[in-house]
Amino acid sequence: MTQTAQPGSAVVHTANLSLEFSTDDGPVHALSNINLDIAPGEFISLIGPSGCGKTTLLRVIADLETHTGGEIEVNGVSPREARESRAYGYVFQAPALYPWRTVRRNVMLPLEIMGVSRQAREARCAHYLDLVNLDGFENKYPWQLSGGMQQRVSIARALSVEPELLLMDEPFGALDEITRDHLNQQLLDLWRKTGKTVVFVTHSIPEAVFLSSRVVVMSPRPGQVIDDISCNLSRERTLDIRETHEFLEIAHRVRDGLKAGHSYDDD
Amino acid sequence: MTMINRLVHQGAFLPVLTVVASLIVIWYAGAVYLNSTQLIDRYQKKGVDWDISRLAQDAWKMERPVLPAPHQVGVELKKTVLDKRVTSKRSLVYHAGITLSSSLLGFALGTLLGIVLAIGIVYVTTLDRSLMPWIIASQTVPILALAPMIIVVLGSVGITGLFPKSVISMYLCFFPVVVGMVKGLRSPEPILIDQMRTYSASSTQVFFKLRLPASIPFLFASLKVAIALSVVGAIVAELPTGGQGGLGARLLTGSYYGQITMIWSALIVASVVSALLVTVVGRLERIALRKLNGGQAVAV
Ligand SMILES: Nc1ncnc2c1ncn2[C@@H]1O[C@H](COP(=O)(O)OP(=O)(O)O)[C@@H](O)[C@H]1O
Ligand SMILES: [Mg+2]
Numbered sequence: 311m312t313q314t315a316q317p318g319s320a321v322v323h324t325a326n327l328s329l330e331f332s333t334d335d336g337p338v339h340a341l342s343n344i345n346l347d348i349a350p351g352e353f354i355s356l357i358g359p360s361g362c363g364k365t366t367l368l369r370v371i372a373d374l375e376t377h378t379g380g381e382i383e384v385n386g387v388s389p390r391e392a393r394e395s396r397a398y399g400y401v402f403q404a405p406a407l408y409p410w411r412t413v414r415r416n417v418m419l420p421l422e423i424m425g426v427s428r429q430a431r432e433a434r435c436a437h438y439l440d441l442v443n444l445d446g447f448e449n450k451y452p453w454q455l456s457g458g459m460q461q462r463v464s465i466a467r468a469l470s471v472e473p474e475l476l477l478m479d480e481p482f483g484a485l486d487e488i489t490r491d492h493l494n495q496q497l498l499d500l501w502r503k504t505g506k507t508v509v510f511v512t513h514s515i516p517e518a519v520f521l522s523s524r525v526v527v528m529s530p531r532p533g534q535v536i537d538d539i540s541c542n543l544s545r546e547r548t549l550d551i552r553e554t555h556e557f558l559e560i561a562h563r564v565r566d567g568l569k570a571g572h573s574y575d576d577d
Numbered sequence: 578m579t580m581i582n583r584l585v586h587q588g589a590f591l592p593v594l595t596v597v598a599s600l601i602v603i604w605y606a607g608a609v610y611l612n613s614t615q616l617i618d619r620y621q622k623k624g625v626d627w628d629i630s631r632l633a634q635d636a637w638k639m640e641r642p643v644l645p646a647p648h649q650v651g652v653e654l655k656k657t658v659l660d661k662r663v664t665s666k667r668s669l670v671y672h673a674g675i676t677l678s679s680s681l682l683g684f685a686l687g688t689l690l691g692i693v694l695a696i697g698i699v700y701v702t703t704l705d706r707s708l709m710p711w712i713i714a715s716q717t718v719p720i721l722a723l724a725p726m727i728i729v730v731l732g733s734v735g736i737t738g739l740f741p742k743s744v745i746s747m748y749l750c751f752f753p754v755v756v757g758m759v760k761g762l763r764s765p766e767p768i769l770i771d772q773m774r775t776y777s778a779s780s781t782q783v784f785f786k787l788r789l790p791a792s793i794p795f796l797f798a799s800l801k802v803a804i805a806l807s808v809v810g811a812i813v814a815e816l817p818t819g820g821q822g823g824l825g826a827r828l829l830t831g832s833y834y835g836q837i838t839m840i841w842s843a844l845i846v847a848s849v850v851s852a853l854l855v856t857v858v859g860r861l862e863r864i865a866l867r868k869l870n871g872g873q874a875v876a877v
Pocket of ligand 2: 364365366
């Protein structure tokens, strides 16, 4: 069931990866025996009910959290080394913009930190703001933008680093459906054009199926992978594909997976 | 924004005026009440027939009142603020200048010390645990007891004049700055700190690009308290150094010669100086926060 990339060539490789948080109320098993290999160029969605460890898994990949069992490699090295070599871009659930920086200077922040030349910073900033349809908003401050625009700035900022691996934690979770559809389409276009590897957390079935080349279904207590579904929908897809038989079939399988993981139980 | 400002100011004008007017009325009444014992004594000795209006009139023009009437303080203020050359030792402007310069120096030193300590506390775990109790303890020592010792100790090693007085202002000022800055430097949300980590940013970068800008609102809140404390510190420091001038020295001279009106004038000038300084810091705060929020109006 689990697809395995060639060892060493995987962007993310985990074997029996586990993570246990110790809290005042005892240990919390956030991740349990996760075996996952993500090949270059894949678009992977992690889907599951809240609390099933999606964010935690993404944070372990990003070296924001340290696993307590098993193994994980990112680009063939430890998550820490990968982070230090700036292997990925991370889009948080909230836009996480700096209120005292304009849109332009927000996008340039990571580039300043990484020591990118001024000229290259300006060029990349303009390019990626254009990509998320925000040209003309360079000199606005975050408070002058809607939630959707702020999240687009945050995506442009992550892209401007030009990472090969993009980690996105429910980036469109707080947006209305129209904005969400629009951004899904743009993200898909970007992925198709650049061939980046994307790990995308969501709890929307249509979003996961529409975007991904592979959907990983997770279940809570303890967080584990219960299904791993490849979606070989045409790369040139548009939102209309959501009405096709193929699409609905995959969506159905995802829902079945969630059911099997007791995601719909009332507890 | 300017319109809201204006409305607020217009809205505040009448209540402020009412309060001031009531205070003046209470002050006049207080002057009659507090000076009455002395006057009635005198009336009885001389066997004068008196009524309340005579009592009031006399109470408001005494040579050495227990509580001078507002207009008496006004006359004294005019004499010592407006009519004297500012270089004269009898000019309150001259004395206010002395107090102001040691306040400002102490404020600058205290702010600097406070920021340095806060950075230490935020970045060095052992300092966090070891320093904070001492910093809090330092503020429980009554400054009135400490001030003469600091002046004497510094004087004995040949440091006199402005600096020892500033040290006392600094001693009061650094405290709110440490407390505010520690809070401010720790104020960025975890998500922003995590984000810096994903950029693999150095701690210097996290400091200058995130923690420091995030602490500015907290710094200004502290500075408003500190600037007022710096004037208190300077005045307290001037009490034991009476001869060298300053508003504190005027307070001491006034009480030495029983010149209550002189004390009141010095007090009023001191509060005007404080109020002006707090206002200036408040204005700077507004400008800084507006810039920090990208031109968005900020409630302070
Ligand atoms: N820092 C933490 N300390 C303790 N428990 C945590 C921490 N972060 C997450 N958890 C717990 O781990 C589980 C998985 O959380 P999370 O990965 O955020 O889930 P998801 O993103 O799928 O909603 C939850 O039960 C959550 O309460
Ligand atoms: Mg989550």
